[in-house]
Amino acid sequence: MTTQNNTLHIGWAEADITPEELPVFIAGQFHARISEGIQNPLKATALVIESAGEHVIFVGMDTVSISEPLRDAIRAGLNEPGLDPQKVIINATHTHTAPLNRLKSHGAFRPWEDEEGGFKLDVVPAERYIEFAAERIASAISEAWKNRAPGGVAFGQDYAVIGRNRRWVDHDGISIMYGLNENTAAKFDHIEGYEDHSLNLLATYDKDKNLTGVIVNVPSPSQETESLFELSADYWHETRQELRARFGEKLYILPQCSAAGDLTPHLIFEKAPHERMLQLRGRTGREEVAARIAECVEHILPYITSTIASELELKHEFKTLQLPVNALTKTDAEDARKNRNDWQQKYEAEKQKLKDNPALMDAPHWYVPVTQAFSRAGWYNGVILRYEKQQADPFTPAEVHIVRLGDIAFATNPFEYYLDFGIQIKVKSPALQTFIVQLAGNGTYVPSPRAAGGGGYGAVPASNPVGPEGGKVLAEYTLNAINELWK
Amino acid sequence: MATNTFKIGWAESDITPEKPVFVSGQFPARVSEEILDPLKTIALVLKNEEEHAVMVCCDLVCISNDLRDLVRQKAQAAVGEIDPSKIILNATHTHTAPEIRPPDPNKGGMAAAGAGVELDAMPVIEYLEFASTRIVEAIAAAWKSRAPGGISYGSGFAVLGRNRRWVDRNGVAMMYGLNQESAERFQHIEGYEDHSVNLLATYDADNNLTGIIFNAPMTAQETGGLFAISADIWCEARKELRQRFGENLYILTQVSAAGELTPKRLYDTATEARMLELKNRTAREEFAHRIANAIDDILPYLPQAIDQNPSFTHLVNTVDLPVNALSEADVEEAKQEMAKLKKTYEAELQRLENNPSLKDGKRWYVPVSQAYRRMNWYRGVILRYEQQKIHPTLPAELHTIRLGDIVFATNPFEYYVDFGVQIKLRSPALQTFLVELAGSGTYVPSKRSTQGGGYGSMPASNPIGPEGGQVLAEKTITLIRSLWEKDIK
Numbered sequence: 015m016t017t018q019n020n021t022l023h024i025g026w027a028e029a030d031i032t033p034e035e036l037p038v039f040i041a042g043q044f045h046a047r048i049s050e051g052i053q054n055p056l057k058a059t060a061l062v063i064e065s066a067g068e069h070v071i072f073v074g075m076d077t078v079s080i081s082e083p084l085r086d087a088i089r090a091g092l093n094e095p096g097l098d099p100q101k102v103i104i105n106a107t108h109t110h111t112a113p114l115n116r117l118k119s120h121g122a123f124r125p126w127e128d129e130e131g132g133f134k135l136d137v138v139p140a141e142r143y144i145e146f147a148a149e150r151i152a153s154a155i156s157e158a159w160k161n162r163a164p165g166g167v168a169f170g171q172d173y174a175v176i177g178r179n180r181r182w183v184d185h186d187g188i189s190i191m192y193g194l195n196e197n198t199a200a201k202f203d204h205i206e207g208y209e210d211h212s213l214n215l216l217a218t219y220d221k222d223k224n225l226t227g228v229i230v231n232v233p234s235p236s237q238e239t240e241s242l243f244e245l246s247a248d249y250w251h252e253t254r255q256e257l258r259a260r261f262g263e264k265l266y267i268l269p270q271c272s273a274a275g276d277l278t279p280h281l282i283f284e285k286a287p288h289e290r291m292l293q294l295r296g297r298t299g300r301e302e303v304a305a306r307i308a309e310c311v312e313h314i315l316p317y318i319t320s321t322i323a324s325e326l327e328l329k330h331e332f333k334t335l336q337l338p339v340n341a342l343t344k345t346d347a348e349d350a351r352k353n354r355n356d357w358q359q360k361y362e363a364e365k366q367k368l369k370d371n372p373a374l375m376d377a378p379h380w381y382v383p384v385t386q387a388f389s390r391a392g393w394y395n396g397v398i399l400r401y402e403k404q405q406a407d408p409f410t411p412a413e414v415h416i417v418r419l420g421d422i423a424f425a426t427n428p429f430e431y432y433l434d435f436g437i438q439i440k441v442k443s444p445a446l447q448t449f450i451v452q453l454a455g456n457g458t459y460v461p462s463p464r465a466a467g468g469g470g471y472g473a474v475p476a477s478n479p480v481g482p483e484g485g486k487v488l489a490e491y492t493l494n495a496i497n498e499l500w501k
Numbered sequence: 502m503a504t505n506t507f508k509i510g511w512a513e514s515d516i517t518p519e520k521p522v523f524v525s526g527q528f529p530a531r532v533s534e535e536i537l538d539p540l541k542t543i544a545l546v547l548k549n550e551e552e553h554a555v556m557v558c559c560d561l562v563c564i565s566n567d568l569r570d571l572v573r574q575k576a577q578a579a580v581g582e583i584d585p586s587k588i589i590l591n592a593t594h595t596h597t598a599p600e601i602r603p604p605d606p607n608k609g610g611m612a613a614a615g616a617g618v619e620l621d622a623m624p625v626i627e628y629l630e631f632a633s634t635r636i637v638e639a640i641a642a643a644w645k646s647r648a649p650g651g652i653s654y655g656s657g658f659a660v661l662g663r664n665r666r667w668v669d670r671n672g673v674a675m676m677y678g679l680n681q682e683s684a685e686r687f688q689h690i691e692g693y694e695d696h697s698v699n700l701l702a703t704y705d706a707d708n709n710l711t712g713i714i715f716n717a718p719m720t721a722q723e724t725g726g727l728f729a730i731s732a733d734i735w736c737e738a739r740k741e742l743r744q745r746f747g748e749n750l751y752i753l754t755q756v757s758a759a760g761e762l763t764p765k766r767l768y769d770t771a772t773e774a775r776m777l778e779l780k781n782r783t784a785r786e787e788f789a790h791r792i793a794n795a796i797d798d799i800l801p802y803l804p805q806a807i808d809q810n811p812s813f814t815h816l817v818n819t820v821d822l823p824v825n826a827l828s829e830a831d832v833e834e835a836k837q838e839m840a841k842l843k844k845t846y847e848a849e850l851q852r853l854e855n856n857p858s859l860k861d862g863k864r865w866y867v868p869v870s871q872a873y874r875r876m877n878w879y880r881g882v883i884l885r886y887e888q889q890k891i892h893p894t895l896p897a898e899l900h901t902i903r904l905g906d907i908v909f910a911t912n913p914f915e916y917y918v919d920f921g922v923q924i925k926l927r928s929p930a931l932q933t934f935l936v937e938l939a940g941s942g943t944y945v946p947s948k949r950s951t952q953g954g955g956y957g958s959m960p961a962s963n964p965i966g967p968e969g970g971q972v973l974a975e976k977t978i979t980l981i982r983s984l985w986e987k988d989i990k
Contacts, residue, residue: 171772175658175696199927204919204947205693211660212769283926284697287656290931294802317779434689441768442684446775462689
């Protein structure tokens with residue numbers, strides 16, 4: 015079925031991607047975490063929009079990021095006539111409590127296979143989860159493709175305070191992530207960057223104008239309870255429950271994270287009043303986020319039904335950009351070598367501790383210090399590897415999709431893209447609403463110039479394969495590409 | 502069991518001028534042409550056996566010393582028991598209320614300049630008499646109505662005040678002015694936005710809600726350019742709140758540190774305009790909804806935490822803040838700008854003299870008064886440069902009130918958010934209600950904003966600079982902590 019006029023055809027499907035083979039490694043922290051249970055299910059939601067032979071397929075997935083092997087496996091599993099697998103955009107909610115889907119961490123070997131170190135972590139390998147999740151997601155996409163039927167869309171925007179800037183600058187201009195406490199507060203000068211509290215909503219309707227699903231685009235990753243040793247979709251679990259309670263049990267919900275590289279749901283000041291209000295309301299932090307999102311959606315949905323469009327022009331461009339890498343200096347590489355060696359030593363010391371006293375391995379989470387040291391060493395090792403690589407190849411690829419749907423734009427990138435770039439795009443975009451979708455890929459931080467000036471986690475060489483220069487090239491490309499679609 | 506001596510009294514009065522007045526808040530003079538909605542003053546008295554505080558909010562751009570002193574003088578005469586120094590007046594910062602700073606040739610600044618031409622409007626001094634009388638009526642009524650009751654408090658979030666300053670790729674900061682052309686140079690929004698809402702609710706002895714203090718970093722200037730009298734956002738917000746929470750609700754508003762925030766958006770303006778159209782709301786009505794929604798998300802949870810006998814201390818201090826140290830170069834620049842504006846002003850006067858019929862036109866006085874008042878704005882720099890040689894500090898009145906586990910901390914300025922966040926962060930109080938514009942309200946810029954310059958963060962805008970702002974933050978924190986001494990081990 016290929017439509018030849020601008021009539022919109024819309025299809026939805028949802029897949030459960032909670033791993034069935036357990037335990038798995040949970041991705042998102044330096045140290046390893048082995049899943050100890052399932053707190054709530056992980057989901058992937060697929061939306062197909064087709065108009066006049068063009069199509070786009072959005073997939074929102076409860077995971078920390080989308081590795082290339084995962085993305086490629088999903089696309090490889092698609093075999094629907096007319097469906098272009100390259101037009102599938104998969105974005106992560108950035109929950110920090112979902113299975114690892116990367117084959118390698120920080121370009122190094124894996125600590126759980128370090129037989130020589132005297133220990134082995136018994137988990138289902140990431141390859142198996144990738145295979146499982148890819149199959150489920152490809153099935154959902156196929157189902158959404160087959161489900162597509164004439165329908166309409168409407169869009170709107172409102173505000174919800176969710177993603178908070180987690181970086182602060184001291185009186186000497188040094189930036190720090192979190193860590194504001196009684197001792198450090200005297201050094202506090204200001205919150206480094208901005209916060210964006212806009213929520214962009216796209217709602218879909220069937221031909222009778224019944225609401226079928228929503229894309230909820232917020233500049234906040236889903237990491238309210240990011241440290242758990244259990245699997246969870248984080249606040250999107252409660253948000254889905256809340257949205258379905260308010261707008262219908264069959265509602266499809268596709269989450270997207272707008273540029274929010276320096277934002278998380280955590281507060282760095284006024285934490286005590288927030289905690290007190292949660293207590294008074296009888297809500298968890300995740301339920302609070304869910305309530306705010308649902309409230310915001312409620313402030314949009316009733317007003318946009320008058321604008322449902324069933325015929326719209328759809329344009330979808332995608333490209334793999336070659337972005338300049340974060341140009342590392344010899345000093346960066348030397349500093350990284352020193353740090354790597356320090357962490358390597360800590361790693362060896364931790365292994366020795368375990369060798370000397372295997373009973374330590376009976377304690378819960380015994381593997382945290384050893385894997386933390388290993389992972390940190392690997393993180394710094396990445397800088398050394400990148401320094402060597404950049405001599406021959408100063409570019410790194412980034413897949414970017416630009417979609418025009420009537421008066422709105424979607425612009426994806428694979429990164430954790432600092433907000434300043436997101437605002438640049440929103441300020442200059444000709445679209446009535448610009449849905450920026452970060453983490454449509456493997457998600458490394460791309461810091462703003464002011465963040466790189468202050469340093470700190472998220473804005474140091476080890477965090478940034480792509481630096482502010484690459485971030486600027488990406489913003490400029492994105493804007494040019496959006497402008498092209500508005501010509 | 503200790504006797505409950507904590508009492509609460511509320512009253513409201515109307516301070517809408519009865520004749521055309523000078524409207525305060527813009528460079529050009531404006532004479533009010535109509536009354537869009539009434540201006541209010543709301544008084545809250547908190548009292549126990551040892552302590553009291555009188556909080557008064559006014560629909561005005563700021564609180565001049567003249568107004569404050571008149572109110573205190575009259576209040577003392579009207580209610581002998583009140584310690585006049587414990588009356589706190591704060592402004593909502595509506596830009597469509599009467600001027601309350603009388604012209605003074607010895608002072609610099611645009612308000613002190615007057616209009617530069619003769620205009621038919623109520624003299625400022627006359628409005629001061631009128632407003633101070635009405636404000637004191639409210640204070641006296643609140644004092645008289647005080648009765649046993651309780652308080653409860655909570656916090657939430659609402660997107661209200663937006664940062665109006667942006668930085669270009671060369672590090673130059675600007676207020677507003679983001680358009681298709683300038684957007685090419687856009688690098689980032691300069692500072693932070695604070696969307697926290699602090700709410701204090703008061704209840705009578707039977708736990709019925711009587712009034713609220715709504716404290717948020719938002720100034721009331723959504724329609725600040727009108728030649729009319731209006732409480733701006735607070736007109737619609739009061740209506741919405743009373744509709745939701747009771748027609749007799751008293752609503753006292755406070756602006757937290759928001760020197761560079763206004764309700765205006767720098768971007769996504771088309772999106773927001775479309776949403777307003779779809780919602781069939783004006784921007785002011787939209788803000789009213791957001792305020793009411795935020796309160797709706799707090800208020801239902803507060804009755805369980807009503808305190809009918811909170812601990813209560815009220816400190817009144819005048820601190821000396823270092824002035825914004827001006828250089829000779831600042832003075833030279835101010836002189837050059839003054840000279841240019843003087844030429845414009847004289848040319849405008851000449852134009853009017855050559856063609857008196859121009860004065861028949863509507864708002865004929867705008868260009869001439871704009872030049873004159875801007876000229877005097879720069880003149881302020883020159884006067885301050887001379888004054889700083891003798892007085893390197895300026896006094897600022899601060900009130901610090903502990904009420905149970907929360908604190909109110911006032912200052913007279915338009916205090917940039919970075920300082921507000923510093924205070925909130927380091928305050929030992931469970932909630933810190935910062936109250937800016939409890940005085941004459943000049944901008945106190947953050948350190949990073951003066952690096953970029955632009956309106957609000959330049960010598961002519963800043964009698965107190967970032968250094969003074971930091972001293973003020975440290976003093977405020979010290980004062981708050983002094984009230985928590987026994988709790989801080």
